[in-house]
Amino acid sequence: MEFSTMLSTMAPGMLRSVGIFTLTLLGALPLGMIVALLKKSRFVVVRAIIGAYISIIRGTPLMLQLLVWYFGPFYLFQMNIGDWRFPALILGFVVNYAAYFAEIYRGGIESIPVGQYEAAEVLGYSRAQTFMRIILPQVIKRILPAITNEVITLVKDTSLAFTLAYSEIFSLAKQISASQTSFTPFVIAGVFYFVANYVVAFVMSRIEKALDYYK
Amino acid sequence: MILEMNNIRKHFDDMEVLKDISFSVDSGEVVSIIGPSGSGKSTLLRCATFLETIDGGEIKYMGKTAAHTNDSGNAVYVSQQELHVFRNYCGLVFQHFNLCPHYSVLKNLIDAPVHVQHRSKDEAIDTAMELLQKMGIADRADAYPYQLSGGQQQRVAIARALAMKPDILFFDEPTSALDPELTGEVLKVIRQLAEEKMTMVVVTHEMPFAKAVSNRVLFMDGGVVVEQGDPHDVFDNPQEERTKQFLRVFER
Ligand SMILES: Nc1ncnc2c1ncn2[C@@H]1O[C@H](COP(=O)(O)OP(=O)(O)O)[C@@H](O)[C@H]1O
Ligand SMILES: [Mg+2]
Numbered sequence: 001m002e003f004s005t006m007l008s009t010m011a012p013g014m015l016r017s018v019g020i021f022t023l024t025l026l027g028a029l030p031l032g033m034i035v036a037l038l039k040k041s042r043f044v045v046v047r048a049i050i051g052a053y054i055s056i057i058r059g060t061p062l063m064l065q066l067l068v069w070y071f072g073p074f075y076l077f078q079m080n081i082g083d084w085r086f087p088a089l090i091l092g093f094v095v096n097y098a099a100y101f102a103e104i105y106r107g108g109i110e111s112i113p114v115g116q117y118e119a120a121e122v123l124g125y126s127r128a129q130t131f132m133r134i135i136l137p138q139v140i141k142r143i144l145p146a147i148t149n150e151v152i153t154l155v156k157d158t159s160l161a162f163t164l165a166y167s168e169i170f171s172l173a174k175q176i177s178a179s180q181t182s183f184t185p186f187v188i189a190g191v192f193y194f195v196a197n198y199v200v201a202f203v204m205s206r207i208e209k210a211l212d213y214y215k
Numbered sequence: 216m217i218l219e220m221n222n223i224r225k226h227f228d229d230m231e232v233l234k235d236i237s238f239s240v241d242s243g244e245v246v247s248i249i250g251p252s253g254s255g256k257s258t259l260l261r262c263a264t265f266l267e268t269i270d271g272g273e274i275k276y277m278g279k280t281a282a283h284t285n286d287s288g289n290a291v292y293v294s295q296q297e298l299h300v301f302r303n304y305c306g307l308v309f310q311h312f313n314l315c316p317h318y319s320v321l322k323n324l325i326d327a328p329v330h331v332q333h334r335s336k337d338e339a340i341d342t343a344m345e346l347l348q349k350m351g352i353a354d355r356a357d358a359y360p361y362q363l364s365g366g367q368q369q370r371v372a373i374a375r376a377l378a379m380k381p382d383i384l385f386f387d388e389p390t391s392a393l394d395p396e397l398t399g400e401v402l403k404v405i406r407q408l409a410e411e412k413m414t415m416v417v418v419t420h421e422m423p424f425a426k427a428v429s430n431r432v433l434f435m436d437g438g439v440v441v442e443q444g445d446p447h448d449v450f451d452n453p454q455e456e457r458t459k460q461f462l463r464v465f466e467r
Pocket of ligand 2: 256257258387388
């Protein structure tokens with residue numbers, strides 16, 4: 001197989017990898033905030049459930065979680081939901097990354113001095129206004145480096161989709177390499193991940209710079 | 216009366232921090248609160264500004280009751296919506312400024328007027344610039360708090376509180392976090408506000424300032440008001456032994 005043919009066979013896989021990446025971030029970034037806020041709920045039961053969720057997610061491999069999402073409905077509940085592969089994959093990623101983002105958000109929220117809340121309260125801000133106008137912007141600036149780390153890990157973790165035989169770039173690379181007895185597909189996949197992370201690092205450093213106007 | 220606090224009780228865990236404190240502030244009055252660390256001065260201001268809830272007693276602003284003690288001896292507050300109105304009567308300047316670091320000086324001054332009081336942005340900017348002028352920092356309107364000295368930050372904090380047009384302004388040791396050479400500029404603006412008959416309650420360790428500026432001085436110790444009165448009486452001729460002891464520390 002020629003290099004260009006190989007490249008064009010693998011191109012859809014790249015798109016699918018980008019798809020997993022984008023959907024995971026779109027789901028997990030907001031969901032993580034909800035989880036972080038629920039973790040501070042005044043109801044003990046809610047805090048306990050969220051605590052259990054976070055420790056299970058962090059204590060087990062993502063690969064295993066993906067398999068549970070995919071096969072769970074059938075083996076646990078004898079459910080047969082048509083083509084469940086892609087939804088299971090995205091659910092697995094979103095639920096996993098939301099737990100990690102939640103811990104980052106929580107750390108960021110707790111690092112904001114209590115004086116910020118008190119000043120807001122005396123000025124008459126509502127709880128929602130205090131969070132959106134005063135706390136959240138400062139949290140975002142503080143957690144950006146930690147978020148960058150997670151996003152870079154996510155780029156590489158998208159390759160775990162091969163567990164569910166979803167033909168993103170890594171699965172394709174394995175297939176083509178085996179059928180063509182060639183090493184080149186792995187090189188292509190490697191370059192893809194590297195470039196993707198380069199872009200991520202660039203974009204994140206731009207955002208950090210944009211928030212550099214205050215300390 | 217702008218503010219009346221009657222028989223205020225407050226405890227943390229098993230410690231009585233305010234033991235049956237009563238005091239009131241009239242319109243245009245400047246009241247200084249002095250006393251050793253841990254005597255409950257901050258707690259009193261925090262109760263007056265609704266950052267802490269009292270256990271017992273009564274808080275009234277403009278003759279309207281914000282909190283009172285019910286028949287079973289517990290303090291009950293008005294609803295959250297009504298409390299919002301009471302919060303609007305008072306402002307608080309903190310020891311550590313607590314400015315929003317992500318807002319420029321101007322934005323710090325107009326954000327609450329616009330988003331809490333729903334005043335027009337143009338009017339809020341005019342008010343803010345006037346206040347900054349008065350505080351002598353109009354040229355720093357576009358700066359961020361981290362670019363300012365402590366004294367400048369505290370003046371911004373005072374302007375931020377004034378931008379809400381409060382009826383009474385509380386200060387909790389406004390110069391204690393400042394380098395000695397910067398306290399003067401902050402005391403100066405407070406003195407200026409006193410001359411304009413702004414109603415103020417100032418917790419301070421700056422005795423000469425308290426003596427010169429206030430109409431009344433309260434000496435607190437161990438959660439009670441030990442002595443209060445005209446500053447010349449309290450400072451020059453204290454009646455209580457504890458007041459004498461405390462003031463001796465500040466003499467040289
Ligand atoms: N949030 C709190 N929890 C427990 N104890 C507190 C709290 N705030 C203040 N205290 C205690 O209450 C007492 C009075 O404190 P404070 O009002 O800050 O005194 P002052 O301002 O006169 O130094 C101190 O012993 C302090 O440790
Ligand atoms: Mg204090």
